[in-house]
Amino acid sequence: MPGKLVVGNWKMNGDLRRNDALLADLRVGWPVQAIRQIAVCVPFPYLWQAQAALSGSTIGWGAQTVSEYAHGAHTGEVAAGMIAEFGCRYVIVGHSERRASYGETDEMVAAKSSAALDAGMTPIVCVGESWAEREAGAGDTVVLRQLDAVVSRIGRRIAETVIAYEPVWAIGTGRSATPEQAQAVHEVLRKRLRKHEAAESVSLLYGGSVKAGNAKALFACADIDGGLIGGASLNVDEFLAIAGA
Numbered sequence: 001m002p003g004k005l006v007v008g009n010w011k012m013n014g015d016l017r018r019n020d021a022l023l024a025d026l027r028v029g030w031p032v033q034a035i036r037q038i039a040v041c042v043p044f045p046y047l048w049q050a051q052a053a054l055s056g057s058t059i060g061w062g063a064q065t066v067s068e069y070a071h072g073a074h075t076g077e078v079a080a081g082m083i084a085e086f087g088c089r090y091v092i093v094g095h096s097e098r099r100a101s102y103g104e105t106d107e108m109v110a111a112k113s114s115a116a117l118d119a120g121m122t123p124i125v126c127v128g129e130s131w132a133e134r135e136a137g138a139g140d141t142v143v144l145r146q147l148d149a150v151v152s153r154i155g156r157r158i159a160e161t162v163i164a165y166e167p168v169w170a171i172g173t174g175r176s177a178t179p180e181q182a183q184a185v186h187e188v189l190r191k192r193l194r195k196h197e198a199a200e201s202v203s204l205l206y207g208g209s210v211k212a213g214n215a216k217a218l219f220a221c222a223d224i225d226g227g228l229i230g231g232a233s234l235n236v237d238e239f240l241a242i243a244g245a
């Protein structure tokens, strides 16, 4: 059975004072014996803060992207080995905001996944179609192309990743996919993972306007193992309610 996991993606939000409160409240509020795993992916400058606040708890932390290169002349980039030094368990790769705004290609996302694994971290590989692609009936083709690009680079290590299905049209829009829509795509992804003997080990997360009010119905779906939460992860009560749903 794939593990149950809920991850907060803070995106480019936070400051030292607010993070302190949020991380402390998270640590106090999350039951040690919870079956589900939770984690937060924070901006690079706050990795040390997440490490300091969450070390020794069951809550994981991670980054939101990583360089595909190990070191060298790549001004402004951050290598997987550097992130790993801050105790990160996870790195989000291929988020649609990075694909759209920073030109990340399927091949780059695959290379970043490989770099994260090489540094001992779990890449959370994001896939998802735009509304236009869905309307054109190409949604499944798009997410499978994005998944296959990673598999063709990392092979059997796909079993060591987490995959997040995030329909672009549902991100930050307040318009979540319905449980039926999300489950249908998750089933397609699971089937493809089965072909690679990874269906039982890879957690498939849904992301896109998940709130306390819709999390339970989404997480109850057969192939949805948890969520990748954007805006709602900045509110501790809301995030904990989602994580416990």
Ligand code: 13P
Pocket (backbone or CB within 6 Å): 009, 095, 166, 170, 171, 172, 173, 174, 207, 208, 209, 210, 228, 229, 230, 231, 232
């Ligand atoms: P929202 O939950 O704000 O829609 O964002 C989802 C997301 O992009 C998580 O990575």
